[in-house]
Amino acid sequence: MDYANIREHVKEEFTIYLNKHKHRKTPERYAILDHIYSSKGHFDMDSLYNTMQNSNFRVSRATLYNTIELLLDCGLVVKHQFGANVSQYERAYGNENHDHLICINCGSVREYKNGNLFVPAKQKTLERFKVSYYSMYIYGICSKCQRHKIAEERKLEKAGDKKETTKKTSKKK
Numbered sequence: 001m002d003y004a005n006i007r008e009h010v011k012e013e014f015t016i017y018l019n020k021h022k023h024r025k026t027p028e029r030y031a032i033l034d035h036i037y038s039s040k041g042h043f044d045m046d047s048l049y050n051t052m053q054n055s056n057f058r059v060s061r062a063t064l065y066n067t068i069e070l071l072l073d074c075g076l077v078v079k080h081q082f083g084a085n086v087s088q089y090e091r092a093y094g095n096e097n098h099d100h101l102i103c104i105n106c107g108s109v110r111e112y113k114n115g116n117l118f119v120p121a122k123q124k125t126l127e128r129f130k131v132s133y134y135s136m137y138i139y140g141i142c143s144k145c146q147r148h149k150i151a152e153e154r155k156l157e158k159a160g161d162k163k164e165t166t167k168k169t170s171k172k173k
Ligand SMILES: [Zn+2]
Pocket: 103, 104, 105, 106, 107, 108, 141, 142, 143, 144, 145
C-alpha cells in the first residue's frame, strides 16, 4: 500500500470504528489521525500537542488525549513504554515489523529494520497465532553514549597522568 492510500485507508477504518461505537466524527479527531499519519517516528503527547499547534489546527489537550485513546482502542496507533521514559506512540499501519534500540543511558530510541532478527514472525504464523505485526525492544548503550564514555575515560586518564607528573616534579624539588 502506498503512502496516500494508507492515509485514506486509516481514515476509513477510523470512520467505521467511530460509527460502530457511536462516537462523534469531529474534524478534530480526523485532523489528529491525519497529523499522526503524515509524520514519521515516535512521539509523546507533549510533542504531538506542540506540533499540532504549529499545524494551524488547534486542539485542546483533552481532545488530544481522548482521541489517542480511541486510536489506541481501534489499533491505528501503538503505544510504547521505552524504559522509564514517558509513553511514546507511533502509527500502526505502514510501519510494521521494526525493532527498537533503546539506550539505557540517554533514553534515545532508534528504529531498526532487520527481518532476520525475529525469523519466526516472517512465517506470519506462530503456533497458529496470526501475527499482524511485531515490535521488539532491545536495550543497550547507543553509539553516542559509547563515544562519550570513551572520551570521559580518556579525560580521566589524562588528568591522572598530570597528577602523576606534578607529584613527580614536586618530589624532585
Ligand atoms: Zn545513549
